[in-house]
Amino acid sequence: MPVKIVICMGSSCFARGNEQNLKLIEQFMKDYRLDAEVELSGSCCEGNCSDGPNIIIDGKQYRRMERGALIDILNHTFNIT
Ligand code: FES
Numbered sequence: 001m002p003v004k005i006v007i008c009m010g011s012s013c014f015a016r017g018n019e020q021n022l023k024l025i026e027q028f029m030k031d032y033r034l035d036a037e038v039e040l041s042g043s044c045c046e047g048n049c050s051d052g053p054n055i056i057i058d059g060k061q062y063r064r065m066e067r068g069a070l071i072d073i074l075n076h077t078f079n080i081t
Helices: 011-031 067-077
Strands: 003-008 038-043 055-057 060-062
Touching (some): 003 011, 011 038, 055 067, 060 067
16 A cells, blocks of 8 residues: 655745655655655645645645655655665
C-alpha cells in the first residue's frame, strides 16, 4: 500500500510554506526513489488555515509544517536513518 500524502495547496498553506514543502517532498521522493511507494495529491483547503501549512500523511494531519519537522516525519515514515 502506498503512503498517501496530501499537501494542502490552498492559498493560505501555499503562502505559509507548502510551496517549498511540496518541492521538498518531490525531491525526497526522487532521492530515495519512492515514486511507487507514495501517492501524492493536493487539496484546496483542510479547514485549518491558521495552523498551516498543513500536510496529511496516511490520514494524520501535521500542522505548521516547516522544513526540519517535515524531513523528520518523512524519514520516520519511510524508515530512512
Ligand atoms: S489553505 Fe490549507 S487549511 Fe486552508
